Amino acid sequence: MSYKYEVVMGEEAIPVKTIIHSVNELDLHWHNKIEIIFVLEGSVNVSIGKETYLLQESDLILININELHSTRKTKDKNVLLAVQIDPEFYKHCFPKFKNMRFNCKYFSQEGGKKNKFDIIIHYIANITWCLNKKNKGYELIIGSYLYLLGEHLINNFHYDVIEAKSQEISDKDLIRIKNIIDYADENMGRNVTLKEIAERQHLNYHFLSHFIKDKIGMSFQDYLNSIRLNNAVSMIANSNDTITNIAYVSGFPSINSFNRLFKREYNCSPTEYRDGLLTSNHKSIKSNRENNKIGTYLDVDRNAALKKLYCYISIPNTEDKEEYKKEGNIDRIFVDAKYEGESFKHYWKKLATFGRASEGLRNNLQGQLKEMQKQIGFEYIRFHGIFMDEMMIYNKSEDGEVQYNWSYVDELFDFFKEINIKPFIELSFMPSELKSSDDTVFWWKGNISPPRHINLWTDLVKEFIKHCINRYGLKEVETWYFEVWNEPEYEYYFWAGSKEEYFEFYKETALAIKSISEELKVGGPSITHGAILGSCWLEDFLYFCNKNIVSLDFLSVHIYPEYVSSEGVEENILQNKDHKNTSKVISGIKKIYYDKNHTFNTLKSVNHKLKEVFNSSNTEIHVTEWNASSLNGNLIHDTSYVATFIIKNVLQCVGITKSLGYWTFTDLIEESKLGISSFHGGFGLFNKDGLKKPSYYAYYLLSKLGDRVIQQGEDYIVTKKDESIQILVYNYAYFDDLFLHGDISALNHKERYSIYEVKALKEIEFSINGLNGYYKITNYKLNRENGSVFDDWIELGAPENMHKEELEYLKGKAQPKIEIKELKLQGKYMDRMSIPVHGVELIILDRII
Template sequence: MSYFYEFIDYQEDLPIRLFVNSVAYVPFHWHKEVEIIYVLQGWITIHVDQRSYELKQDDIIVVNSMSVHQIERTNQDNVLLTLQFNPELLDEQRVVACNSLYQTSKNQEMYDRIRHYLAQMAWEASKKTQGSRNYSLGLLYMLAGHLMRYFSMVMTEEKQKNVKDYDYQRLNRVLQFIDRNYSQKITLQSIADQEHLSLHYFSHFFSDKIGIPFQKYLTSVRLEKAVDALMNTNHSITQIALDCGFANVKLFNKYFKERYNSTPGAFRESLTTAKSVDPARKPLTYEESPSADYYEVDTIQAMESLYRYLEPSQESNAVSSSVSSVTSDHVEIHMNEQDEGTPFKKHWNWLTTAGRAVEGLRADWQAQFLELQARLGFSHIRFHGIFNDEMMVYTETEDGEPIYNWAYVDKLYDFLLQAGVRPYVALSFMPSVLARSKETIFLWRGHIAPPKDQKKWNALVHEFVRHCLNRYGLEEVSTWYFEVWNEPDLSGVCWAGSKQEYFEFYVETALTIKSISPQLRVGGPALGYGSLWNDNWAEEFIDHCSNRQAPIDFFSFHVYSEYPSLKEEAYKLTTLMPPTFYLDSVKRLRSKLKATAMPELELHMTEWNFSLYDRNLIHDTMFMGAFVTHHALQTLSTLGALAFWSFTDVFEESRVLASMFYGGFGLINRNGLKKPSYYAFELLAKLGDRILSQGDGYIVTSGRNGSLQILMYNYAHVDQLFASGDWSGLTETSRYTIFEEKGNRSYHLKLDGLERRYKVTSYRLDRKHGSVFDEWIRLGAPTYPTEEELQFLQHRSVPEMQIGWLDAAVAEHLEQTYIVPPHGILLLSLQPQY
């Protein structure tokens, strides 16, 4: 039988190759590297040294150096983690006998230790944070030592001869000779003579077995040794070249640049000057092997089976336990109390949102809203579905005459107005009787088709607005906002008509509303952010309104973090955008409008959240507190409204899941528990009405009676791996592994000119104070919590509040340093005492 030799390229700066793959069929082959295969999902059949094994999820096997092996897919798909490393780390006189099929309750801990090392190595390879190479090397040596101590045995002569034909033994001798003598002068002729073969025969023999010419293989080995010397010694480039068997430095430079696209000197310099993360470097690889039938797979879920073997502290908080004690950033806040400051509008708590109208008739929805409104005091609320069939608004007689029913609308609007909030009316979606086709969206089947009769739609809108005026009066309704449809640019998703059909639909609807009273406010189009970045939809819409003399009092749009799929970058995978994306989107829209007839239109961001998916587990975490704070402050003075989507998880666009923290959009979960995003709004609401100072991660405001508010936060974005589309580190109970590993932030506060005694109230919101998800995990993550457990979580999950006093003598020159952990927020409120 003939076997082929696989030449393995190590990763950039480590003597390993670590990758995730799926296998259909890998024929018999061999390589000098030791290989560890861990089955993340599914089953495989592996043949090693004339024996076959079926491995399932969580199984491990070690394939020794020079062992012939074959891998086959079974009737189930598979996902594997493969580690290949230099056999020099092991004793060449010993062989590793490690196969988890022989795992028992007595030796399970020894196998779990291997899984733990693999999990940590995969983690470091994925994160590529400060010190990753050193950690990975340490883990590699620990793994090798563990294998030697608990799984190795002396290689017998019979084992050495085991099933290896004469050619295989010959090639084995040659490769070992090269590995030991690479620094000496080695020629093809000398090896041929040593093996008693002709030059011609040996040359073809080597190329056939290895797949590359002898000289290329020798050069690869020498380059491999040179890279190790560049990283781990202070030897000169010349000395390394000679020590590794190169005839001269010029030749060494030539081969090195061909292989690594860099000179040896530049390679070494990059290692010493760039020990931090380089975004361009590959994380844990998902790649094909040149010598076998490997194929890439989506590993979002596959790595979960491995990451559970991380250290408990590492899995639960992305090793923030070790980082949180380190201060990685320092911010100076200097100001004088005599500064008058600049007035500003709190655009983040003018408009709130919810899922759809009929949910607002539920007791739990209303109870949550009343509590929200009592603490935050929103001016308006927006939701879908005021004309949905479930609101019983519109039907027709057999003759096609319209029948209007405002009973549920009145019940909902009466409640909202009594709660002190006004409707921001999203005129969507279409009553099924009026829809010209049957396309729907969401679990609750909102009809997205244009009306089959525009005049009947106009009549519906006319009667609806007229009814509201008759019930609540013009003075009240003139403070409402009427938004025509939702994301009509998403053709086939939210609008089953053409772009031009929507433009005319808007014109007809807007003119209908204004015909009742010019005091009523109408606008739209609730544009999706993909169109904002991808085409000229916004400009064309404005131009059409201008040409048709259609009223538009405000322009509404939506923004989320997911990549907006630019046409010229269609080849890219879905990614997450940087923290500046929301402000960049506002600026982009404003620049678009400046080229139209309506350059100064009031802008309303009527939906925004981290993700547009209502099952993104990040939505429940402490990250959202800093996320809300960061974007609320970053977009100051750029928008009329910044409407977070949405205030509650009593929300049914998708089927409700069992878990109480499933990643819903809401500030409050369906059990009434407030998430960190909610408390971020509460702290923002405590700010004054004039800005005295603002900078990276902080704002200082003044309020009535000379009060001061200093808000500081430590925003940490998702890391490069997660942003690129790999969500393998995000699980129901482990949700912090996917963020940048930032340390604490130090804020040095210096206030001058305070002339009174002050009451100082501090509010601290972080993973230990006010994060209900983290408290839920500490409680044991119950899926269906009891009433007692809910009350416990409710009382535990509030920001820490402390009160102190500042005497006038100290206040005159206040200087203090405050520490804020990643995702944390700290608010200081100074109230003068008389």
């Protein structure tokens, strides 16, 4: 019989380790941990002693300590969850637990009751969840689940108690190796040697050396170093002892040897490791030893595996938990209402956006835009595709003469004028009569090629602007913006030409516009933050404009929290061999999330580059696309999180951009086919049925702020207008580390709030001095319980294809809570606000007498 002893290393002070893996073949081995194997997918053969068991999906088996076992794949692929528990965890409250041998095996094919096994799966799923989330205090929660698991095993499964001195082990080698291991464990703190053990075992030194290497899979010295290092790591994490003393207590011959071994295993010094624990809330530092696995563990789709595993738990909903209601530290803010403050422009109302021009002709989209203008009032509206074939502008007569038809343009722009919003016109895409290739984007096939002849394009642009001037007047059109193309850095995705070709294209377009009037506003290049931060694309464009004296009245950029590199898009295009199919191109491209201040940091970088390269103080910066995600269908778009995302970034970016155009104001967008579900994660402030999301109400509350700032902090702002005071507070929580690094398994159609960092209820107390007289005080509360139509829809039962009654119910229910009172103030107003995570609160004090 051949077997090896496996050294199971956990994380710092955590007495449990979870592994999600696919196994090919795991040699016969044993260890001093309890191991539970749960099959998430496929099947696997598990041998324990002389018995072999076939485990299939949803089957479970418990392997007791010191039981020889091995795992081998079947013809099926497999995905397993292995949970290894240190039985020493139970010794203080239940000393006999270490000597218990449980009979705990479940095979779905054999039928029988599964309830008691479901409880085990529930516990290990929650342990895995906590180990992945690592929220503050997760060690305590894991401990509670381990105790519950221990109690459940004792009271629901047959077990034998094996006294330590009388354990029946049939294999003499196993007895011998166990004695050697036990002796080494007990004496690791001193200079125990293999020679000493050989004498105790009455064995030849060389024989014993080979014996240990063969049975354990490592030399005696390597094993000794492993247990000493494990002990040292635990002391570093759980004591204030000095590094030198830890090395001595753990049995290392010198501090140098300890440092050398530690750095080899953990890629840092012991001191750096301890500092890392203090600064990362005890999140684990990966060591090289994770690669030293016995047998063959294969990589798996971890996201899919976790998603399947999380079906066995009720994923924590922080607002239903007690921690959601607990108090954080109370912030006390003192404000002087007599302070005039600084000018505060509502720049976020500068720009709204929607999909493509032809969509703007539809009644449902126009109805939503009209309602938004009535309640909030944006200044400009941006969209794609003004020159697409579906707008029917560019036509040829039978004799080859160009004929322009402006009917749909007039209908669209007349509507804009009716609701008091101006066009911010993205000049795209290429009409088929002008195209130089058949390259298209999206299912509606917007042609992305340069014109086959630049004069055909510039003639179109000039005729378009001349028509607009004839219809709306020169002074009006001079207030509009003309943006040249969309994201040209994404070659063969949004621009089927080179960077240099776009530069020339921009120059000729700008010259054509300026030939009509120097006062017309032209700009671009509407590139993404990825190209801004990760390449010299923007610098090259600015340098080109500077060198060639090309007009750039405004610089337009797109900013999203995640980034897909243009190289990544191109690589995916080549792999799919069909860049005309947007869905194929998008699928499989990994997105990278930036930190919570990414929008602000990107705009600071843009300002710096504009000043450094272009050296113009007159060039405006406009963010013509911006959202909480660049992915249409990202389920976070419907949640209350987006409301705080908008408010946090809007207030943070005051003064560094002229606009922050939220992409888009409506879910009625067809870059991919219209979402089937009412809440499918569309970009919009409105869903496709016209229901207002929390993101809509974020702008609604922002629009109620005054025009002067008298005080501002990280999570609040106090403004004034005439004799009115406005106090806006929000409780913003960003994504947790697991989601930031690409694990989306905790996000699904109905549960969308488990991907955020855990934060407490925000308690903030305001004291406003300098107020006298009678005041009407209006309090608006926007959170998951008030104004979140998605949460109300879930509470309704998440119905799809809703009837008019259901839509009217949600429309009436999903609004911010409003409370109104009148007070006579004599010099001061005080109020305490309690804002839940993803919540916003606005208090307006209007003087009435």
